[in-house]
Amino acid sequence: MRTAVLLFTRDLRLHDNPGLDLARRSAERVVPLFVLHEGLRFAVPNRTRFLSDCLADLRDGLRRRGGDLVIRRGDPVEETIRLARDQHAQTVVVARDVSRYAKRREERLAAACAEHRISLRTVDSVGVVPPGAVHPANGDHYKVFTPYWRAWSDTQWRDCHTVPRKITLPDGIDAGSLPAGDGAGGGETMARRRMSRWLAGGIADYPNRHDDLPGDATSRLSADLHFGCLSPVELATKAGAHEAYVRQLCWRDFHLQVTAAFPDLPTRDYRPRRQDWVDDPDALAAWRAGQTGYPIIDAGLRQLLAEGFMHNRARMLVASFLTKQLNVHWTAGANHFFDLLVDGDIANNAGNWQWIAGTGNDTRPNRQFNPLRQAYRFDPDGDYVRRYVPELASVPGAAVHEPWKFGGSPGYPSPLVAPRA
Structure with a gap:
C-alpha cells in the first residue's frame, strides 16, 4: 500500500484542504504530521496558545475519521524525512507559502526528498x-x-474540496504529545x-x-x-x-x-522614500506601553497588550502615529505587533505597516491620520477609549479624547507631541 506524509503548516483544517485531498488521492495511507519548531520568532505566547488549541482540534477531527495527528518536535524537514522513511512513504505533501522561512523550508524539503527518492508534492492553500x-x-x-x-x-x-469521511493511518505510529493548551479559542x-x-x-x-x-x-x-x-x-x-x-x-x-x-518586505523598505527616521527609544517605549498621552492611540495599544488583537482602524491610527508623528521606523512597530498579535501574519503585518509608513504600496505615501479627528469620527462617545484606558473612565463623552483640555486625569500622561489642528 502506498503511504503519503502530509506536513501541516498553516492549513490546520479538514474542510477544503488541498493538501489533505492530494495526499488521500496519492496514497491509501496518510500520515498527518505537524512539527513544532521551537525557538522560532513566530512562537510567541499569544500565538502558541492559539496554535495548541488548533492542533488539539485538528487531532480530534482526524481521529473521528480513523486517522490521527502525529506531533514531532525539532526541525520540520528533518522530522518529516525521518517519519517518511520510517513509514516507507513514497510521497510528502506540503502547502506552499511566501515567507522567506517557508520558501527555505520547501527548498530544503525538496532537496531531502530527492536525496531519499521521495516524491514532494506542493499545493496552494494560504x-x-x-x-x-x-x-x-x-x-x-x-x-x-x-x-x-x-x-x-x-x-x-x-x-x-470535500471533507474526507475516512483517513487510514499506518499501524503502530507513535502519535506524540500535543503542546499544552489553555482554551484560547483556536481550532477549526x-x-x-x-x-x-x-x-x-x-x-x-x-x-x-x-x-x-x-x-x-x-x-x-x-x-x-x-x-x-x-x-x-x-x-x-x-x-x-x-x-x-x-x-x-x-x-x-x-x-x-x-x-x-519581495521576501524582504518584513525587514526592508519596499520603496525607500523616506530619510527622516529618528531613533527615540523613550518615545517608542511610551508608544508600546500605551502611554502616548493620546487616548485613542493608547486605547488601541492597550487592547493589543490585553487581547493580542487590535481593531483594524486602531491599527492604522497607532501605526500612523508612530511613523508619521514620532517618525520612528515602521519596523519597530511591526516587530511590536508581531510579538503580540494572535493573527501575526508576516505578509499582512509588514504590508500594512509599509502602506501606512509610506514605504510600501500606498499611492499616497504622505498620507497621515490625525488622531483627534479620527477619534471623534470613529469613537464619538469615547466608549472605546474608556474600555481600555481606565484612568479616563470618569471623563464624560467625547471629552475623553482631549483630557488635557479638562485638567487631565491623575496618572495619565501628557501628549508626547503637540496636538495638530
Missing part, C-alpha cells in the same frame, strides 16, 4: 488566489492594489462557528460599521485565516456579493503576492 496566479503583463507582481483587485476579481477561484471547530455567525449576521452591516471602534463590528476571523483553520476560498465564496468584505480578503492576497516577489 490564499484565495495563489500568489503567482495573477500578475501584470510586464511584471512578476502587482505593486498597486486597485489593478490587482480588478484582475483578482476576474480570476476563477478553485472549487472547494470554533473558527467555523465564528464564520457561520459572521455570515449570518455581521457581514451585512460591514460596509457601514467596519470602522466602528466601540462596536467591534469586524469579523474577528484574522487568526483563523492565519492558521488556516478556515479556507480563504470557502470564506470568500460564502461571502459572495458582500464586496466590501471580499475586498479585505483580496488585500490579504495582495500582500501575499508582494511578499512572494
